[in-house]
Amino acid sequence: MISTLNETHLHRTLKALYASREEGSVTEARAGQSIADILTPKGDVIEIQTSSLSHLREKTERLLREGRKVTVVYPLVTEKRILTRTHGKADRTRRSPRKQNIYGMFRELTGLRSVLLQNNFTLEVLEVTVTEERTATDIPVQSANGRRRFKKNWIKTGKRLDSILRTHVFSSPGDYLRTLPESFLRGPDTEMTLAQIVQELGEERADLNSPLMPNDVRIMLWLYERLGLVRRSGKTGNAILYSPSATESRPLPKDFL
Numbered sequence: 218m219i220s221t222l223n224e225t226h227l228h229r230t231l232k233a234l235y236a237s238r239e240e241g242s243v244t245e246a247r248a249g250q251s252i253a254d255i256l257t258p259k260g261d262v263i264e265i266q267t268s269s270l271s272h273l274r275e276k277t278e279r280l281l282r283e284g285r286k287v288t289v290v291y292p293l294v295t296e297k298r299i300l301t302r303t304h305g306k307a308d309r310t311r312r313s314p315r316k317q318n319i320y321g322m323f324r325e326l327t328g329l330r331s332v333l334l335q336n337n338f339t340l341e342v343l344e345v346t347v348t349e350e351r352t353a354t355d356i357p358v359q360s361a362n363g364r365r366r367f368k369k370n371w372i373k374t375g376k377r378l379d380s381i382l383r384t385h386v387f388s389s390p391g392d393y394l395r396t397l398p399e400s401f402l403r404g405p406d407t408e409m410t411l412a413q414i415v416q417e418l419g420e421e422r423a424d425l426n427s428p429l430m431p432n433d434v435r436i437m438l439w440l441y442e443r444l445g446l447v448r449r450s451g452k453t454g455n456a457i458l459y460s461p462s463a464t465e466s467r468p469l470p471k472d473f474l
Contacts, residue, residue: 226377227347231265231290249283251276261286267376271328278332286337289329293322295382295426296346301371303353316427319344319385319396320418323437334444339388343381350375390446394461396437397447402461410456411435 224232236242236255242263246256255263262280266273266289273289280287297313322342332338350373357368387393394402398417401409409417415431422429438459441447450460 225267225375227292227345228265228267230378231267231292231343235263235265235290248280248285251280253280259286261288263288263290265290265292267292269328270325274329274331277329277338281332281335281337284337286339287332288339288341290341290343291322291325292343292345292347292378293317293319294347295344298346298348298379299351300348301351301353302374313349318425318427318429320425320429320433320437323433323440327436327440330440330443333387333393334390339386342385342387344383344385345381346379348377348379349373350377390444393441393444393446397441397461401459405461408450408458408460410453410458411438412456414438414459 232244232254236244239257241258243256244254246253248256248260248262251262253262254265257263262285264273264277264287270289270291277287277289295317297315299309299311299313301309303309319342326333326340329340333340351371352374353371355370357370358372359365359368360372398409398414398421400417400421401407401414411431411434415429415434418434419429438447442449442459445462447459448462449457451458
């Protein structure tokens with residue numbers, strides 16, 4: 218019960234949803250040395266992570282060493298509505314101008330890179346819309362976690378799930394490679410700069426609900442390089458050239474385009 222005291226509606230709703238998918242699953246159950254958000258009848262673990270993914274690294278590594286299948290569910294907020302309450306009454310509602318797309322997840326994934334391609338590990342990224350609940354204050358205050366640079370006249374009191382727009386499942390190299398342009402994946406001899414990859418993605422990914430940020434793609438390439446999915450193959454001027462990796466130790470997946 219202690220670990221559920223500070224749960225948001227978002228976390229609680231997703232936990233109930235995933236626990237209901239397999240009969241006999243239990244929540245807040247002991248799995249070896251850990252407490253799992255969801256423990257299935259087979260002893261597999263599902264973790265709902267609404268904050269930094271790096272916080273799960275040690276726990277996930279430990280569960281995998283125990284021979285368990287581990288699924289991490291990460292809700293990526295692509296759209297947010299802000300509801301502000303004053304003296305208990307909802308008096309202001311607005312849409313946040315900030316939007317994310319699937320490429321906004323890669324900064325978080327760097328903290329889990331040691332487990333991303335391990336056997337028995339699956340990452341499910343949910344594109345969600347949420348309502349962030351705030352309570353107005355009479356004077357500027359610091360946030361509960363103390364991270365504010367400047368005090369504000371409100372505090373965050375909750376986050377509610379409105380809808381799940383799309384689910385992305387990552388459990389193999391091919392799943393991750395699909396975030397790269399199809400034109401990049403034509404073969405191991407393909408070479409592209411960061412700018413070219415961003416341009417190709419912008420043309421191919423009409424499904425993105427927000428502009429593609431070059432820095433998000435840069436972080437993705439940084440991560441994929443360390444996972445052995447892409448390699449630096451040279452330079453053109455000052456720009457680094459990237460190519461898909463294809464080695465005897467890590468062959469391209471069967472569904473490699």
